[in-house]
Amino acid sequence: MMLRHKIIFLAVAPLSLALAAITVVVRQQAAELGLQQRASIEAAYVASKQAELKHYVELALHAIRHLYDTGRSDAAIKNEAQQILADLEFSGDGYFFIYDRNGRNIMHPRQPELVGSEMWDWHDSNGTLTVQLLINRANQGGGFVRYNWQKPSSQTVAPKMGYVDSLPRWGWVVGSGLYLDDIETALAEIDQQVSGHLRHTMLLIAAIAVLSALMVAFAGLLLNFSEQRAADAKLRHLAQRVVRSQEEERARLSRDLHDGISQWLVSIKLQIEAALIRIKGSPEQAVAARATFHKTATQINDVLAEVRRISHALRPAILDDLGLAAAVEHLCCEWRAAAGESNGAELVFESEGELASLTDVTNTVLFRVAQEALTNVARHAQARRVTVRLLGAKTFVMLQVEDDGKGFDLAQVSEHPRRGIGLSNMQERVEAVGGHLSLDSSAAGTKLVAVIPHRPCAAPSHD
Structure with missing residues (x-):
């Protein structure tokens, strides 16, 4: 083997091994980062859903609080409360339901055939005793329950997260739920994006490896050690590109956060709908409804301020x-x-x-x-x-x-x-x-x- 060939081999072989090791490490780290990102996003989604769902139920209970606080428990006052809850809806598939403490369905606006049914022993496709869990959680002071339920818009069974609370004097368990299939869809898109970025990174590393091998081979043939200075300059340029890409990612995230604020606006919309129902009632209810409108206007200003603050902090x-x-x-x-x-x-x-x-x-x-x-x-x-x-x-x-x-x-x-x-x-x-x-x-x-x-x-x- 000629000397120049030995030089090329001794230069290219360690470089190739190093790039192969870097490729393995980068792939492993990128995969772990993708899993961490997925878990963080899923946790954020779930936390946002929980806060939104709890807020919905609190608003619904607030909408009938004036009836419950009358101290009456007759059928007329309960029917009026049922009608108010049946008229409330959100997010297309969002509605409110009522059970008694024995598991009998009192109100279900999307599945009226269940009304009057004894559902204490009802279970979902996973064998979860859904109604029992809802009632037990309500008796413990309210909380969240996960189960599978038929989605009205698609007539298919989908994972759902419910939140329930109780009205003890009426013996009611009132709750609502949000379907979680959109989270699975979003996470699938994130997995696809991460996979695409990983493939792109691997291709980029492969291209850099080939280019680097050719450059080292050329340097070995010419015995020109000035390539070291050029490599240092390229590394500095790459570091600048990394900083620039980080800022571009922050700017993109700033734009995305504007769209994510819509969940807050849905909560405000529900408050307005509840106030519109109350404004048609007695003068006292109308005064309370106007107060709700003033509160909603303040919340809208807070949302706008939060959007501006987050956007400015990011870029x-x-x-x-x-x-x-x-x-x-x-x-x-x-x-x-x-x-x-x-x-x-x-x-x-x-x-x-x-x-x-x-x-x-x-x-x-x-x-x-x-x-x-x-x-x-x-x-x-x-x-x-x-x-x-x-x-x-x-x-x-x-x-x-x-x-x-x-x-x-x-x-x-x-x-x-x-x-x-x-x-x-x-x-x-x-x-x-x-x-x-x-x-x-x-x-x-x-x-x-x-x-x-x-x-x-x-x-x-x-x-």
């Missing part, structure tokens, strides 16, 4: 529109309104120099560092005065966050597996764009300085 539009200085100043104003009012801390923002010519990556990194630093000050520092400075020089841009708080042990926090995550994130962000992050903390306060080199774009000539 502030002002950073793209007006630049780093305006975005950090706005961040400081928000900090004063939140943390400043709660603990009386004073925050001073200072900005000088040329900051308009910074790249998007530099803007994003420095904004995230400022955001993380101010979050840490609000949570841990107990500071009375905080100063945030931005300085744009010819060859670098500097961010400084200083407070007079109680400080912390930097070595101890850095070694802690959880408490040092924020500091590590700031360090990695700054180093990924070729910058330097320094941190000094003592009992007199904490000072954080991030410096990132840059070369401003030359102004156009006007010859």
Whole structure:
């Protein structure tokens, strides 16, 4: 074997083994991350469904509370309450049902053939004694029960989560339920997306492996060691792409959260429907209905404020529109309104120099560092005065966050597996764009300085 062939083999073989090992590790880590993501999303979905369902039942009980509080238990007052609950519906397949304590169905608007049936021993396709579980849970003060039930819109049996509560004086168990088949559909789509991303990643790793092998082979043939510098530059560029992709993902998530707020609006709609029913009643009920409308208007404003807050936290539009200085100043104003009012801390923002010519990556990194630093000050520092400075020089841009708080042990926090995550994130962000992050903390306060080199774009000539 010729010497150049040996060089190529000794260069390509370790590279191939390393890339194969990386491929296995990346695939395994991506699969585990996908499972964790799926579990987190499923838990979030279920928690959202539970909160929504409990709220529905509470609103339904509130709609008949004025009848129940009369102290009457005659058939007329019960029939009126049944009619109100039968008229309430939500989400297409959402309705309310009533059982007595012995398992007899009193009201079921979607399956009237069940009314009057003794269903104590009824069980679903999994053998679950559904009605017994519902009644027992209601007798325990209310709660959630999972079971299978026929879905009205499709006439098929689907998994369902119910919430029940009791009206002891009438001997009623009142409840409702949400079907969970949409969660399974959403999780299936997520699995498909994760699988697609994994395949794409594997193809990308394979392409990188082939390209790297060719480059190493070419370097071995030419014995040109300058490729090492080119590889370092590519790694820095890849790190910048990773930071940019993270921010793009945050922006996409910000848009998605706007659509997810619709569940809150459905709850508000149900309150309005209940108020509309009550406004047709007695003058006292009409007054209560108007109060409900005022409360609903306040809740709508809260929902809008929450949408704006989440969207701004994920990706502030002002950073793209007006630049780093305006975005950090706005961040400081928000900090004063939140943390400043709660603990009386004073925050001073200072900005000088040329900051308009910074790249998007530099803007994003420095904004995230400022955001993380101010979050840490609000949570841990107990500071009375905080100063945030931005300085744009010819060859670098500097961010400084200083407070007079109680400080912390930097070595101890850095070694802690959880408490040092924020500091590590700031360090990695700054180093990924070729910058330097320094941190000094003592009992007199904490000072954080991030410096990132840059070369401003030359102004156009006007010859």
